[in-house]
Amino acid sequence: MGAEGFAANTIFSFGSITITSSIITTWVIMIFLIILAYFFTYRLKLIPKTPQNILESIIMVMHNAIQEVLPEHVNLIFPFISSLWIFILISNLIGIIPLLNSPTSDFSVTSALAILTFLSVHWYGIKVCGFKNYLSHYIKPSFILLPFHLVSEVSRTLAMAVRLFGNMMSLQFTALLILMIMGFLVPVPILMLHIVEAIIQAYIFGMLALVYIAGGIQIQEEKIIKKKELINE
Amino acid sequence: MSDMGIFTLGSTIVVAIGIALGVMLPAIAMGRTISSALDALARQPEAEKSITRILFIGLAMIESLAIYCLVIMLIILFRNPLLAYIVGH
Numbered sequence: 001m002g003a004e005g006f007a008a009n010t011i012f013s014f015g016s017i018t019i020t021s022s023i024i025t026t027w028v029i030m031i032f033l034i035i036l037a038y039f040f041t042y043r044l045k046l047i048p049k050t051p052q053n054i055l056e057s058i059i060m061v062m063h064n065a066i067q068e069v070l071p072e073h074v075n076l077i078f079p080f081i082s083s084l085w086i087f088i089l090i091s092n093l094i095g096i097i098p099l100l101n102s103p104t105s106d107f108s109v110t111s112a113l114a115i116l117t118f119l120s121v122h123w124y125g126i127k128v129c130g131f132k133n134y135l136s137h138y139i140k141p142s143f144i145l146l147p148f149h150l151v152s153e154v155s156r157t158l159a160m161a162v163r164l165f166g167n168m169m170s171l172q173f174t175a176l177l178i179l180m181i182m183g184f185l186v187p188v189p190i191l192m193l194h195i196v197e198a199i200i201q202a203y204i205f206g207m208l209a210l211v212y213i214a215g216g217i218q219i220q221e222e223k224i225i226k227k228k229e230l231i232n233e
Numbered sequence: 234m235s236d237m238g239i240f241t242l243g244s245t246i247v248v249a250i251g252i253a254l255g256v257m258l259p260a261i262a263m264g265r266t267i268s269s270a271l272d273a274l275a276r277q278p279e280a281e282k283s284i285t286r287i288l289f290i291g292l293a294m295i296e297s298l299a300i301y302c303l304v305i306m307l308i309i310l311f312r313n314p315l316l317a318y319i320v321g322h
Contacts, residue, residue: 068282159297166300173307204293211290 022106029090029103065207070214073128077213080120084113085206088164092198095172096191102198105168107161114161117209118153125216134216160208167201236319244313248306255302262295 040055048056062082067074088104095102103109125134138149171194175187234242270288274281308314 068286162304163293163297163300166297166304170300170303170307200289200293204289207286207290208293 022103089202110165111161118157259299
């Protein structure tokens with residue numbers, strides 16, 4: 001539950017690469033999730049028992065949530081968005097366990113996730129619509145809007161990173177401050193807020209990534225649908 | 234009053250006023266958002282899913298403005314980069 005100020009705790013460093021506690025926590029979460037996934041999907045049955053049921057219901061919820069935004073390309077985007085959701089949810093909630101820091105309270109981790117989302121918008125846009133179509137949507141309504149498009153893309157990516165970082169870091173910091181000032185069990189309401197905020201922020205990050213990717217794909221979709229209608233007439 | 238004293242006093246006053254403003258204004262905006270979402274929901278209860286989704290995305294956008302303000306205030310209070318100029322002299 002403790003974070004000593006803003007600096008990431010460096011565990012050790014060799015050469016110019018420093019290993020901070022966020023990196024170690026991230027790797028542990030990754031290995032834990034991989035082992036969990038392996039054991040749950042070891043023998044998939046047609047009539048599932050309880051562990052498989054739980055996993056299936058989680059995946060169904062995420063699948064339906066993505067399907068509401070993007071009915072056609074769900075299977076393309078589903079792995080990326082669901083990994084974001086699960087990873088960010090677990091990283092956020094780990095901060096509540098004493099002596100552990102959430103990786104997402106480190107600005108480097110959240111900016112890495114935001115840069116991933118930024119690149120994935122372009123990747124999925126080009127994959128679905130083709131290179132020229134995707135690039136031409138920057139000039140689409142008018143050529144003058146090109147700098148606004150570029151600036152808005154950069155700023156919304158930065159906003160995602162700062163939102164997640166700010167929420168997690170400030171909640172951890174507030175709990176620590178209240179603990180230092182007031183006493184032992186006083187931060188409990190703040191911790192309840194921390195749990196709620198952690199879940200909401202994970203949902204928001206994934207949802208925003210989904211909406212941006214959908215925006216990158218769908219502007220071209222209308223043109224392709226119109227072309228198909230013109231060909232069919 | 235020493236340089237450090239003026240610096241500390243100024244930081245404290247600015248942070249207090251800044252955080253108050255930076256939380257009040259997004260709160261007003263969020264109140265209006267939720268109120269119009271409730272109006273829309275009362276008018277058409279079957280659109281609940283998409284209203285809820287849009288509501289949460291809108292609230293997160295507005296809340297992140299308060300978070301920007303909080304982060305800057307925390308930086309001013311605890312990790313002020315301009316302190317190096319005062320300590321140096």
